[in-house]
Amino acid sequence: MEFLVFFFGGIILFFIFLYFIPVNLWITAMFSGVSVGLFDLVFMRIRKVPPSLIVQSLITSTKAGLNISAAELETHYLAGGHVQSVIKALISADKANINLSFKQAAAIDLAGRDVFEAVQISVNPRVINTPNVAAVAQDGIQLVTKARVTVRVNIAQLVGGAGEETILARVGEGIVTSIGSSQSHKEVLENPDKISKLVLHKGLDAGTAYEILSIDIADIDVGANIGAKLQIDQANADLKVAEAKAEERRAMAVAMEQEMKAKTQEARSRVIEAEAEVPKALAEAFRSGNLGIMDYYRMQNMQADTQMRESIANGGSDSPSPSPKQ
Structure with a gap:
């Protein structure tokens, strides 16, 4: 054991x-x-x-x-x-x-x-496909571009260097700048290699963990006419501003018209008020002896003559019309 x-x-x-x-x-x-x-x-x-x-x-x-x-x-x-x-x-x-x-x-x-x-x-370099990048040429036509970026690792900057997202963002920015500086979208469609050459010479791989070997434009599609849309939107905005200003002027005219009507009514009320004081003044003149009966009749005759002259001047509308002949 x-x-x-x-x-x-x-x-x-x-x-x-x-x-x-x-x-x-x-x-x-x-x-x-x-x-x-x-x-x-x-x-x-x-x-x-x-x-x-x-x-x-x-x-x-x-x-x-x-x-x-x-x-x-x-x-x-x-x-x-x-x-x-x-x-x-x-x-x-x-x-x-x-x-x-x-x-x-x-x-x-x-x-x-x-x-x-x-x-x-x-x-073995890697190919990175960029998402669709939309840019507008100077003639207002939008171009939708897709590129392929060939990169290889930069060993010396692999620690602390930026990654693929930075490469894609910089390439997209370069494409937008290149298309935006073109006079016409036709120039870009005729020579798409100008985009890749311009973007490649910008040194987009600085400070990144990759070295860009080539940038190839894979596809370019013609998008919307952004320039025409902007002009239409600007025209609509100008129209609305003009309508608002016209409405403001109309409102001011209406307000002024109402103000003038109010002033007219005020003037009429003053006239009526003044006319209401005339009988009082005549009665006081009679009592004080400053106005006699004959003077009053002469004043009435003068008023009648004045009304007749005004009627004649207006075409005799107040005179009786002649009877029609039988």
Whole structure:
């Protein structure tokens, strides 16, 4: 019974020994030409770094001719990086004659970018399709343009550089500027390559993680006549302004007419009021002896003569019309 206990206890201790002291990995590394100490592997296990990952990455990089130490890989793993992705990116960059150091690759990986994909795009450029870009030429015709932008990764500016959204925004801005500076939309339709040449020479890839290789106009469609619409809208606006001013003048004329009517009524009321004072003045003149009966009759005759003269001057409308002949 005691023999079995010691036997199984020895087996357990053996596996624990192999777990903390990965002799098989050390042997594999030695035969692969990788210089790594046995105690280094033990310390990796203590620091919770998988020794198999570090050893396999060292073997791969050494066979590819890269000079990378185990400490660099362990440090990158502890920083939260993807060791295998970095090794694959370095091997691809070395085969493609792209200058990429381990420090740069680690920085790109820790920045959250896929460093291996970045190297692949640097080797095989990517084509980015822009959305429909609407611009208006100087003759008022709208053109809807769609372009294809060929880019490749700029390794030196991959960390901190702007992404694809900035490239698309700058290309769209360049297309709008190019079409807007054209005298006629026919010029753009005849020579669409002028747009790509003008936009390409603006240096739109400055400060971005990509290098623009070419800008090709894929499609141009004629849109609406924006100039005519703007003129119609301006004419409608001018018409409404003129109508408003005419209505204002009419309202002012109506108000002035009402004011004149009010003044006329006021003047008439004053005349009536003054005429109402005439009998009082005559009565007072009679009482005071300033006016006699004969004077009053003469005044009445003068008024009658005045009315007759006015009637004659008006065409005799007040005189009796002659009777028709039988």
